[in-house]
Amino acid sequence: MDRLFAPQSAEAQAHTLLTENWFSWDQDHPSLDETLAAGCATYQAFQRYLSGADLYLVPQTRGELEGVLRRYAYDAIHNTISKSRSQLERGGYSRMCHLVEMSITKVLNENDNAAFLLSLHRPRHEKSRSTELGSSPRYIKIK
Numbered sequence: 001m002d003r004l005f006a007p008q009s010a011e012a013q014a015h016t017l018l019t020e021n022w023f024s025w026d027q028d029h030p031s032l033d034e035t036l037a038a039g040c041a042t043y044q045a046f047q048r049y050l051s052g053a054d055l056y057l058v059p060q061t062r063g064e065l066e067g068v069l070r071r072y073a074y075d076a077i078h079n080t081i082s083k084s085r086s087q088l089e090r091g092g093y094s095r096m097c098h099l100v101e102m103s104i105t106k107v108l109n110e111n112d113n114a115a116f117l118l119s120l121h122r123p124r125h126e127k128s129r130s131t132e133l134g135s136s137p138r139y140i141k142i143k
Contacts, residue, residue, distance in 0.1 A: 001043075001046065001047060001050070003113070003116070004046050004107055004113060005043060005046070005107070010035075010039045011039040011040070011042045011043040011103060012043060013039070014035075014036045014037075014038075014039030014040040014043065015039070015040045015043035015044065015047075017036065017040075018036065018037075018040045018080070019040075031086050031087050031088065031089045031092070032080075032081065032084050032086045032087065032088045032089070032092060033086075034089070034092050034095050034096045034099065035099065037077060037080045037081075037084075037096055038077070038095075038096040038097075038099035038100050038103070039099075039103070040076065040080065041073045041074075041076035041077045041080065041096070041100050042073055042099075042100050042103040042104060042107075044072070044073070044076040045069045045070075045072035045073035045075075045076060045100070045104065046069065046107070048072045048076075049068060049069060049072060049117065050117075050120070052120070052121050055068070055121055058121045058122060058123075059118060060118070061118075062108065062114045062118070065108070065114060065117055065118055066104060066105070066108065069104045069108075070100065070101060070104060073097075073100040073104065074097065074100075077093070077096050077097065077100065081093070
């Protein structure tokens with residue numbers, strides 16, 4: 001995770017705060033802290049993708065990767081909202097989704113993160129076959 005989020009990044013700090021203080025983090029505020037929840041959701045989305053535990057269709061393009069990460073982040077937002085004892089302000093859900101989307105885009109734009117994440121779960125035989133096919137084209141003879 002350090003490749004994607006530095007320990008002092010807002011997402012990593014939000015994740016640490018929520019996981020370490022899960023039972024009391026929401027009692028200090030009359031409403032759900034949207035920035036904190038969105039940062040943690042972003043971190044959890046990348047963490048879930050890196051584990052690959054429930055990744056059934058491996059993304060092939062950056063757009064597909066972004067879609068997977070967004071769905072994972074939305075799941076994390078839903079979990080946070082359901083466990084929180086604080087109310088969600090009007091428009092809070094869409095603001096959290098927007099923060100998550102901006103954060104995911106920022107991380108994917110840095111360095112070669114998108115390429116790294118796309119190659120992470122590709123089957124090994126697919127990687128080797130693509131180089132083989134590129135070096136020696138096969139022709140089909142039609143009678």
